[in-house]
Amino acid sequence: MPDLKQSGGGGACRVAVIWIDWYPYHVARMQGLCSAPTLSGRVSGVELVGGVGVHAGLKFRADLPGDLPVTTLMPEGNWSTANHWKLAWMLWRQLDRLNPEAVLVPGYYTLPGIAAALWARLHGRISILMTESAAYDHARRPGRELLKRLMLRALFDRAVVGGRDHAEYLRQLGFAPESVSRFYDVVDNDYFAAGAAEARRASSAQQHNLRERYFLYVGRLAPEKNVAGLLRAWLQYRAEGGTWDLVLAGDGPERLLLEETLSRSEIGDSVRITGLCTAKQLLPLYAFASAFVLASTREPWGLVVNEAMASGLPVIATDHCGCANDLLRDSGCGEIVPVGNEPALTLALHRMAQHTPATRAAMARAARERIRDFSPWRFGLEVASVVDRIQAHAQRWPQEEAL
The missing domain is CATH 3.40.50.2000 (Glycogen Phosphorylase B;)
Known part of the structure; x- marks a missing residue:
């Protein structure tokens, strides 16, 4: 003692x-x-x-x-x-x-x-x-x-x-x-909730060079984040008729590899890599995203999921994200997919995009409610x-x- x-x-x-x-x-x-x-x-x-x-x-x-x-x-x-x-x-x-x-x-x-x-x-x-x-x-x-x-x-x-x-x-x-x-x-839930709400009130997606519907990833472009796997799953989603874009907010050692992959794709212009963003620069990205995706193969927690949920976004994350069991399981605000399973991730992208606006609005409310305790x-x-x-x-x- x-x-x-x-x-x-x-x-x-x-x-x-x-x-x-x-x-x-x-x-x-x-x-x-x-x-x-x-x-x-x-x-x-x-x-x-x-x-x-x-x-x-x-x-x-x-x-x-x-x-x-x-x-x-x-x-x-x-x-x-x-x-x-x-x-x-x-x-x-x-x-x-x-x-x-x-x-x-x-x-x-x-x-x-x-x-x-x-x-x-x-x-x-x-x-x-x-x-x-x-x-x-x-x-x-x-x-x-x-x-x-x-x-x-x-x-x-x-x-x-x-x-x-x-x-x-x-x-x-x-x-x-x-x-x-x-x-x-x-994280500071109030900062992201208020900032995203203000961005939606005061501006539009187009003013921030964003499309109407997109999946968002925020974080380092590093191997353990599996951004390359997310990109492959998204490319398959688009090949199967999906229409949502992809925004990758971050920088890191795999950026050149990702850019090379996009340069060989006919739909590379539907992916935006923003580079490193401050918390303030992230607010409009969270505000106008339709869903957040974290496909990491190793993720101690994933604080960007907290930020996304405080901003009112439904979330797709792998079961190797430390936050998945606490924030997503039985929450009604997202989906957990098996780590490294790109076909399962592609299906999750499809399911998310096929939700009705009313369902996504309910998921946004559930996200804000679940993150309140954290x-x-x-x-x-x-x-x-x-x-x-x-x-x-x-x-x-x-x-x-x-x-």
Whole structure:
């Protein structure tokens, strides 16, 4: 049981939350933490690098609001070139300065992350793992899984995860179910809902160089996203009489391959590749899309699905998207297809396009309703509940020992 007798009180830091580089959804999560009544004014953020993060060559970092209590350890640093030993030391010193009651640690696979968990352990603080790993993400080796089980038991008191698949994987690794909370994978739903609604009100698809009906994908153009497979399934859909276009919003290592495929197709002009988009630039794409598709072969969660659902879009996703069981199954707002099954994906595209306007409107309402629970506010309450419960138990501990 962590020893919390030295912490808390007044304006002391209750929670320090760490991420490598902060994207808009990290900012939203931080705001959710700050909105929790028992954490308000007592949350501090730590960003490891302010340059390019874990996605080499692509910078997704957001400009951080000036009133957000976040310290960047290496403002000009890039994750791939930074000295991780130095980062771990800088993070340790920052935690010494903050002296938080709890540390939210982003995974167990980096040196700074391990350092943060060790700091919490050695200082008698609460160590909370933030993870979205599922059993099907990678091929699992028994020896490595045993080592991971021992590491998790040694480093972490609690965990907060995206959903069912991630909680089940932690259970397989020896985490007690009651030690795992959900609602880690959230975005600013209100931003996307309001932005898409305003785009529909104030403009038209044509004004944004968009067709009347199109499937939308948002994300990196990378192998694990299976955008090439989505394109092949869509080309087959069109060959079989489908009429909807395809918009691919993103950039990445497979862009040239996709463009070469389109250059050989007679309907290549029905596909638009936008390049990397900011959250603001995505709003009209979400606003006028008819459906969203995520065909990934490996996807820890898929936060773009949250964004699409908040914007009122029905969704098609593979069963290897970590969000599928929590957001789509039995939701009435989309469909789950087997990973890597392009004929099944083509059929799903047909089914989606054949829905009546009334059915799609009902799916849009169901999407907004389902995503409502997955909010930054809910994430903040989950973390606050964990910290409050552990602290309350720790404060009772000396009394129980005396009895």
